[in-house]
Amino acid sequence: xxxxxxxxxxxxxxEHKSESNGRPIAQAPLLPRYVVPLRQHIxxxxxxxxxxxxxxxxxxxxxxxxxxxxxAVHAPTSGRVVAVAPQPVPHPxxxxxxxxxxEADGEDRAIEYQPLLDWRSMDPSTLRNRIRDLGLAGLGGxxxxxxxxxxxxxxxxxxxxxxxxxxxxxWITCDDRLMRERPHDILRGIAVMQALxxxxxxxxxxxDNKPEAMAAMQAAAEHCGFPLEVVAxxxxxxAGGGKQLTYLLTGKETPSGALSTDIGVQVFNIGxxxxxxxxxxxxxPVISRVVTVTGHVAEPQNIEVRIGxxxxxxIRLAGGELAGASGRLIGGPMMGFDLRDDAAPVTKSVNCxxxxxxxxxxxxxxxxxCIRCGECARACPALLQPFELYWYAKARDFGKAxxxxxxxxxxxxxxxxxxxxxxxxxxxxxxxxSEIWAREREMQAAEQARKRHEFHLFxxxxxxxxxxxxxxxxxxxxxxxxxxxxxxxDPEAERKKAILQAAIERAQxxxxxxQPRNVDNVPPDxxxxxxxxxxxxxRLREAAHAQDEDxx
Amino acid sequence: xxxxxxxTQPRRETPRIMLLVLLALLPGIVAHWWLFGPGIWVSLLLCxxxxxxxxxxxxxxxxxxxxxxxxxxxxxxxxxxLALSMPTLAPWWLYLVGVFFAIIVAKHLYGGMGQNLFNPxxxxxxxxxxxxxxxxxxxxxxxxxAAHVPSLTESFDLVFAGQGSLSIxxxxxxxxxxxxxxxxxxGTAFDDIIGQAIFGxxxxxxxxxxxxxxxxxxxxxxxxxxxxxHIPVAFLGAMALTAGLIQLIEPGPQAGILFHWxxxxxxxxxxxxxxxxxxxxxxxxxxxxxxxGAGFLxxxxxxxxxxxxxxxxAILLMNIAAPLIDRYTQPRVFGHAGRKGKGSR
Numbered sequence: 001x002x003x004x005x006x007x008x009x010x011x012x013x014x015e016h017k018s019e020s021n022g023r024p025i026a027q028a029p030l031l032p033r034y035v036v037p038l039r040q041h042i043x044x045x046x047x048x049x050x051x052x053x054x055x056x057x058x059x060x061x062x063x064x065x066x067x068x069x070x071x072a073v074h075a076p077t078s079g080r081v082v083a084v085a086p087q088p089v090p091h092p093x094x095x096x097x098x099x100x101x102x103e104a105d106g107e108d109r110a111i112e113y114q115p116l117l118d119w120r121s122m123d124p125s126t127l128r129n130r131i132r133d134l135g136l137a138g139l140g141g142x143x144x145x146x147x148x149x150x151x152x153x154x155x156x157x158x159x160x161x162x163x164x165x166x167x168x169x170x171w172i173t174c175d176d177r178l179m180r181e182r183p184h185d186i187l188r189g190i191a192v193m194q195a196l197x198x199x200x201x202x203x204x205x206x207x208d209n210k211p212e213a214m215a216a217m218q219a220a221a222e223h224c225g226f227p228l229e230v231v232a233x234x235x236x237x238x239a240g241g242g243k244q245l246t247y248l249l250t251g252k253e254t255p256s257g258a259l260s261t262d263i264g265v266q267v268f269n270i271g272x273x274x275x276x277x278x279x280x281x282x283x284x285p286v287i288s289r290v291v292t293v294t295g296h297v298a299e300p301q302n303i304e305v306r307i308g309x310x311x312x313x314x315i316r317l318a319g320g321e322l323a324g325a326s327g328r329l330i331g332g333p334m335m336g337f338d339l340r341d342d343a344a345p346v347t348k349s350v351n352c353x354x355x356x357x358x359x360x361x362x363x364x365x366x367x368x369x370c371i372r373c374g375e376c377a378r379a380c381p382a383l384l385q386p387f388e389l390y391w392y393a394k395a396r397d398f399g400k401a402x403x404x405x406x407x408x409x410x411x412x413x414x415x416x417x418x419x420x421x422x423x424x425x426x427x428x429x430x431x432x433x434s435e436i437w438a439r440e441r442e443m444q445a446a447e448q449a450r451k452r453h454e455f456h457l458f459x460x461x462x463x464x465x466x467x468x469x470x471x472x473x474x475x476x477x478x479x480x481x482x483x484x485x486x487x488x489x490d491p492e493a494e495r496k497k498a499i500l501q502a503a504i505e506r507a508q509x510x511x512x513x514x515q516p517r518n519v520d521n522v523p524p525d526x527x528x529x530x531x532x533x534x535x536x537x538x539r540l541r542e543a544a545h546a547q548d549e550d551x552x
Numbered sequence: 553x554x555x556x557x558x559x560t561q562p563r564r565e566t567p568r569i570m571l572l573v574l575l576a577l578l579p580g581i582v583a584h585w586w587l588f589g590p591g592i593w594v595s596l597l598l599c600x601x602x603x604x605x606x607x608x609x610x611x612x613x614x615x616x617x618x619x620x621x622x623x624x625x626x627x628x629x630x631x632x633x634l635a636l637s638m639p640t641l642a643p644w645w646l647y648l649v650g651v652f653f654a655i656i657v658a659k660h661l662y663g664g665m666g667q668n669l670f671n672p673x674x675x676x677x678x679x680x681x682x683x684x685x686x687x688x689x690x691x692x693x694x695x696x697x698a699a700h701v702p703s704l705t706e707s708f709d710l711v712f713a714g715q716g717s718l719s720i721x722x723x724x725x726x727x728x729x730x731x732x733x734x735x736x737x738x739g740t741a742f743d744d745i746i747g748q749a750i751f752g753x754x755x756x757x758x759x760x761x762x763x764x765x766x767x768x769x770x771x772x773x774x775x776x777x778x779x780x781x782h783i784p785v786a787f788l789g790a791m792a793l794t795a796g797l798i799q800l801i802e803p804g805p806q807a808g809i810l811f812h813w814x815x816x817x818x819x820x821x822x823x824x825x826x827x828x829x830x831x832x833x834x835x836x837x838x839x840x841x842x843x844x845g846a847g848f849l850x851x852x853x854x855x856x857x858x859x860x861x862x863x864x865x866a867i868l869l870m871n872i873a874a875p876l877i878d879r880y881t882q883p884r885v886f887g888h889a890g891r892k893g894k895g896s897r
Contacts, residue, residue: 256887333558369666413557420562
C-alpha cells in the first residue's frame with residue numbers, strides 16, 4: 001500500500017456521480033452543423049487556415065498552431081465552411097470568440113490519417129510536432145497543449161508521471177466511464193507519455209468512490225509492460241487539483257509560481273492519455289471527447305461527441321432538459337461556470353454539462369457579515385486565510401491581498417462552500433485578481449507612454465537647439481558677408497532680414513511636418529528608429545536647401 | 553451574477569453558531585440560578601431586551617434590514633455575556649448603559665457585526681466598572697451564605713425599584729477575588745482569609761461550580777467545533793503559569809492556580825469571551841499568543857491591579873494587539889516552502 005500525503009483542507013460535497021455513471025458511453029450521431037472555436041487551449045488561439053466556402057474533410061486541420069504555446073484544431077466531419085467569425089463559445093465571460101462553423105455534408109469523409117505506430121523509433125522532436133498538429137491538449141479542463149508537457153526542459157528530469165483520474169468534482173463521470181470501458185487504450189496512451197518523459201514511476205490516482213474504474217485500470221495494468229501503480233486516493237475535493245494530487249501521491253509540494261515539472265512530476269488527465277492513444281494508433285486528431293451530461297435532464301449519461309457539437313444538441317442527445325430547468329453549468333459545480341448561450345459548442349475543455357434546477361442548485365442565500373470564524377481557512381487547500389483576502393479584496397486594498405498570496409488561490413471554491421455566512425469568497429478573489437491584472441496592464445501602458453513622451457520632449461528640445469544654432473551661424477555668416485560687400489547698405493537690416501527669412505523657412509517646414517502620423521503607438525525601439533530616419537531626412541533636406549541657396 | 557461554486561454547505565450558518573453559543577452558556581446560567589438565586593434571569597432578560605432594542609435602533613439608523621440582521625443572534629450573545637459579567641440585581645439603568653456601550657458604541661459605531669475591534673460585551677463591562685464601581689461590585693451572595701435570597705419577584709423589585717426594605721448586606725457580598733485582595737493588602741494572613749466560608753473549596757462558594765459549568769459549556773463548544781482548542785488552552789495555561797510564577801517570586805503565600813481558574817470570569821473568559829472570533833486573533837499561532845497574553849494579563853491585573861477581576865481588561869488589551877499578532881503569524885502558504893509567512897509587505 002502506497003503511503004499517501006493528505007493535502008490540507010478540502011471538502012466533501014454530495015457526489016452525484018450515480019446519476020450518470022451507470023450507462024456506457026453513448027456515441028453521438030452525425031449532426032448537421034458544428035462550430036469549432038479557434039481558442040480551445042491555453043495560449044495563442046489557432047490561426048484559421050480555411051475560409052468561408054472551403055470544403056473540408058473530417059480530421060483536416062482548419063486552424064494551425066500559432067506560436068509555441070498553441071495547438072491545432074480540426075474539422076469534426078466533412079462539409080463546407082459556412083462561417084469564420086466570432087460566435088458563442090463556452091466561456092465564463094459569455095463573450096463571442098472566433099470560430100469556424102462547418103455544415104456537414106453527411107458523408108463524414110476523413111482525410112487519410114497517418115498512424116504513428118512506429119513512435120518508438122521516431123525522432124522525439126518530430127513526434128512531438130505531430131502531437132501538436134493533432135491538436136492534443138489537456139482534457140481535464142486546463143487544456144494546456146500536450147506536446148509542450150511531453151517535452152521537459154533538457155535539464156529537467158521527470159521521474160514521476162501522474163495520471164489524474166481523481167475526477168473530484170461532483171457530478172462529472174466522463175473519466176470514470178472512460179477508465180471502466182477503455183482501460184487498455186488509456187494505458188497505451190500512458191505508455192507513450194512514459195517513454196517520452198523517461199518516467200521511472202507512473203501513478204494513476206483515482207478517488208476511492210470509483211471502485212469499478214480502479215478495478216478495470218488495475219486489471220489492464222497487469223499487462224502494460226511498464227511500472228504502473230493504480231492508487232486509490234480518498235474522496236476529498238479537490239484531490240484532482242494538479243498540485244493537490246501531486247502532493248497526495250508523492251508528498252512533494254509544487255512551489256508557488258512553479259510547475260510540477262520543477263519537482264520532477266508531470267501530471268496528465270486520463271482523457272488526454274486516451275486521445276494520445278487515438279493519435280498514435282490511428283493518427284486521429286482530437287475531434288471528439290467524452291462529455292458528461294447530467295443534472296436535470298431526462299437521461300443523464302456520458303456521450304462521446306465531436307468537438308464543435310452545439311451544447312443545445314448535446315443536451316437533446318441526453319433526452320433533453322426536464323421541465324423546470326434553471327440554467328446550465330459547464331464543468332462541475334465547484335469550479336464550473338454558467339453557460340450563457342446553448343448555441344456554444346463542446347470544446348476540448350468541456351468535460352461536463354449540468355442542467356440546473358432550483359432544488360439541486362438553489363440560489364445562494366443572502367450573505368451575512370464575516371465573523372472571521374476561520375472555517376474557510378481550515379477548508380483552504382492552499383493554506384490561505386480567505387477571510388483576510390476577502391477583507392482586503394472588498395476594501396480594494398489589492399496590495400495587501402497580494403501580500404496575503406492572493407495568487408496562490410486556485411479558486412477551488414472550498415471557502416465559499418463552507419462559509420457560515422454564505423459569502424461568495426471566490427467571487428471576491430476573482431475580482432481581486434482581475435483588478436490587479438488590469439492595474440498591471442495600466443501601469444505598463446503608462447510607463448510606455450511616459451517613456452514616449454519624454455523622448456518626444458527630448459527630441460523637440462534638440463531640434464529647437466539645432467535650429468537656433470544654425471540660425472545663429474547663418475546670421476553670423478550674413479554679417480560677415482555684409483561686412484565684406486559694401487554694396488549692402490545696412491548690416492543691421494541685413495541681419496534682421498536673415499532672421500526673418502529663417503523664420504519663414506521654419507514656418508514652412510513646420511507646416512510640412514504637420515501630417516497624420518500612424519506611428520504614435522509603436523514600441524519605443526521602433527520610435528527611436530523612426531526618429532533616426534527623420535533626423536537623417538532633415539539633414540538631407542537641409543543640405544539640399546543650402547545648395548539651392550548657394551545657386552541663388 | 554455570481555460565479556462558482558454553485559453549491560454551498562456550511563457545517564452550520566452564522567445564526568445557528570450564535571444560537572449554539574447561547575445554548576452552551578446555559579449550564580453556567582442554570583448553576584448560577586441554583587447557587588445565587590433567580591436574579592440572573594432578570595439581568596439576562598433585561599440585557600436581551602435592551603440589546604434587541606439598541607440593535608434594531610442602530611440597524612434602522614444605518615438603513616439596514618432589521619429582521620435579517622436581528623436573526624443572526626449576535627446581539628443576544630453580547631447581551632448574555634455582558635449580563636453574566638455583571639452583578640445580578642443591579643439597578644436596571646446599569647444594564648441599559650452597559651448594553652448601550654456594547655451594542656451602539658463598541659459594535660455599530662465600528663461598523664457593525666464582524667467589524668468591531670473590541671469585544672462589545674467587554675467594552676460595556678469596562679465602561680460600567682470604571683463609571684459605576686460601587687454598583688458593579690455589589691454581587692449577590694451565594695445562596696448558601698446569604699441572609700436572604702431574593703425571589704424572582706423580589707429580584708424584579710430590586711432591579712426596578714431599588715432596595716426597599718431589604719438591607720443590601722442581606723443579599724450581597726464581596727467576591728472571593730475582591731476579598732482576597734483587600735484582606736491581603738490589609739495584612740490578614742493568607743490562610744485565615746482562604747479559610748473563610750466565601751472561598752468554598754477552590755475558588756469561592758457557588759462561583760466555583762458556576763465556573764465548572766462554564767467549563768462544561770466551553771467543552772461543548774469545542775466538541776461542536778465552534779471554537780478551536782488554541783484560545784482556551786493558551787488562556788488557562790498562561791493563567792496557570794503566571795499564577796505559579798507569582799507564587800514563586802512573591803514572598804508571602806498567594807492564590808494558587810486552581811483558585812485563579814475557578815474564581816471570577818476565568819472560565820467564561822477563556823471559552824466564551826476570548827474566543828469571540830471577530831475581536832480575537834485568527835491564525836493558529838496568533839490565537840496562542842493572543843490568548844496567552846490575555847491569560848497572563850488577567851492574573852497580573854488580579855494580583856497587582858485594583859480592579860475586582862482582570863479578565864475583561866486583559867481581553868480588551870489583547871483585542872488591540874490581535875490584528876498585529878495576526879499579521880506576524882500568518883501561516884505558511886502551500887508551495888511557499890520554509891519561509892515564515894509575513895502577512896503583508
